[in-house]
Amino acid sequence: MATKPEIVIASSNPNKIREFKEMLEPLGFTIKSIADFDNIPAIDENGKTFEENATIKAQTVAQALQVPVLTDDSGLVVPAINGEPGIYSARYAGDHDDEANNQKLLKRLQHADDRNAYFHTSLVVMKPTGEKLHVTGIVSGEILTEPRGENGFGYDPLFYVPTLQKTLAELTDDEKNQVSHRGRALEKLQQVLNDWW
Template sequence: MSNTIVIATNNQNKAREFKEMFDAKNITFKTLADFPEINKIDENGNSFEENATIKAKAVYEQTKLPVLADDSGLEVDALNGEPGIHSARYAGDHDDKANNIKLLKNLEGKDDRSARFVTCLVLLNHQKDKLVVYGTIEGEILDSPRGANGFGYDPLFFVKSKGKTLAEMSEHEKNEISHRGNAIKNLYDRFDEWWKD
């Protein structure tokens, strides 16, 4: 099991992104689906890094394997960084439609629509310090949703360089520029040095 990393998620799409990027590194990735005994983790931190670290530590304690955990969210400048760490539960637990409605209501009358998606990845192993990397994508919030792909705030998040929202992009196109994709690239660049120390 020395080349095994547990990704602290049940999201198989998320896991697939990591597997594809690290394909050449001879790493076996497992997810929480492989460890049904692990209970729901209370992510009660005050930042993306704190939440990812809480998740990583909890999974490490129960598996004794290196763990990769993430926390992500949308930061809107005119709302002082909201919804931030509360992105998935902004208006109710993982209710995308309600979250989008609340976001648009809170942005009514505001000229600045600039925003970014942020992902923080934490890689934890008992023998060494944790490795923390971030990835972001800049954009702006539209007045109404566009596109049927993606999830969460994707239909409202417009990427100027592409001329479309994340929900109007193919999965491949989105992964090439997304916050999680950028975070994975940053992790990949620093992985070998951290893994071998």
């Protein structure tokens, strides 16, 4: 029996890795993360877009490990504040400090009438040869004035989805996978990955 293809997720975020495993393992892929390896070079995310940053990460790790790599670059975009926090979402107020990031966002939106926002995900799968597959996903919503829900991370407790009348942090993992930007991008990836492979 042929061994299942292995994909390394270029992230050390346990929440993201869990979401990827839930979506891709049923397709027969073996999922590992960069936490399973020692020789990962430093990654300089100096791109100007989500796709550029995801590509930089994928390329660096695929070349270092000589295995196919899946990476994402995701972020929250709030048009009323010039698209902030955008590609700087994880380090908006401090490196991966969710609480500080949320507080800075609320402060920036203090006097805003327009609280519309969307989450964007760019997913890139890259083979060691440099062959690349790119898909995107978006979920639209609005930013609340205070957090709600316990089941999310990042900006999830502030991000309200009007059609569900809940924040992303009030959804179960299954519900979130169905509507989230990463879930939508992964659905597209599921449709094209086997053919591309």
